[in-house]
Amino acid sequence: MSGPARLLAPTELAEIVERLAAEISADHPGGVVLVGVLKGSVVLVADLLRRLSVPVEVDFLSLSSYAAGARRVQVLKDLDLDVSGREVVLVQDVVDTGLSARYVLDLLAGHGARRARLCALFDRPGRRIIPLELDYRGVEAPDRYLVGYGLDLAERFRNLPDVVAVGGPGSPGPGLGLDLPGLDLPGFDLPDLDLLARDLYGPAG
Numbered sequence: 001m002s003g004p005a006r007l008l009a010p011t012e013l014a015e016i017v018e019r020l021a022a023e024i025s026a027d028h029p030g031g032v033v034l035v036g037v038l039k040g041s042v043v044l045v046a047d048l049l050r051r052l053s054v055p056v057e058v059d060f061l062s063l064s065s066y067a068a069g070a071r072r073v074q075v076l077k078d079l080d081l082d083v084s085g086r087e088v089v090l091v092q093d094v095v096d097t098g099l100s101a102r103y104v105l106d107l108l109a110g111h112g113a114r115r116a117r118l119c120a121l122f123d124r125p126g127r128r129i130i131p132l133e134l135d136y137r138g139v140e141a142p143d144r145y146l147v148g149y150g151l152d153l154a155e156r157f158r159n160l161p162d163v164v165a166v167g168g169p170g171s172p173g174p175g176l177g178l179d180l181p182g183l184d185l186p187g188f189d190l191p192d193l194d195l196l197a198r199d200l201y202g203p204a205g
Helices: 010-027 042-051 099-110 190-201
Strands: 005-008 032-038 056-063 075-077 087-095 115-123 136-140 145-147 163-166
Touching: 005 010, 010 042, 010 115, 010 136, 032 042, 032 099, 042 056, 042 087, 056 099, 087 099, 099 115
Parallel strands: 032 056, 032 087, 087 115, 115 136
Antiparallel strands: 005 163, 056 075, 145 163
């Protein structure tokens, strides 16, 4: 069983976001709409916004998770902005199967976006179910569950400043669209994770 381990420190995350923002800015000199997928992409979107050097607008949408037997996700919150004729970059925390990302890219095309590109902090190409390439790729993610920097475990640890890998190979991960049954997941040692979170958050009080 693999214990929790820091995967990316804040300085490393800042370097990745700086690179992604520079790439997005270079491709969109006339401006861009960032569309984040709630909730995992919120921190990434906020950091990208501060680093883009071109005019930018932002919107968010929310999707249901893939449940057992489900053939597609559902849109729980659609866009407020009109993206018709606009250059759009879809921002996700993790892309693995590609199902959700492909669905949203098609949705953006249906909303009339001139072009929709895909950005993700983490990529798991080995888990692709459908062919899908990222236009803006942070790093390749290990086959472990990730928390911190917006990524959660049952809504906990989103505000960790680092990205922390927990669980062993094959553990479910954010972006898989799995219905997680509480916290009873293989490879997790929650007391150890709480200790690590305490270390990353700093002393209480």
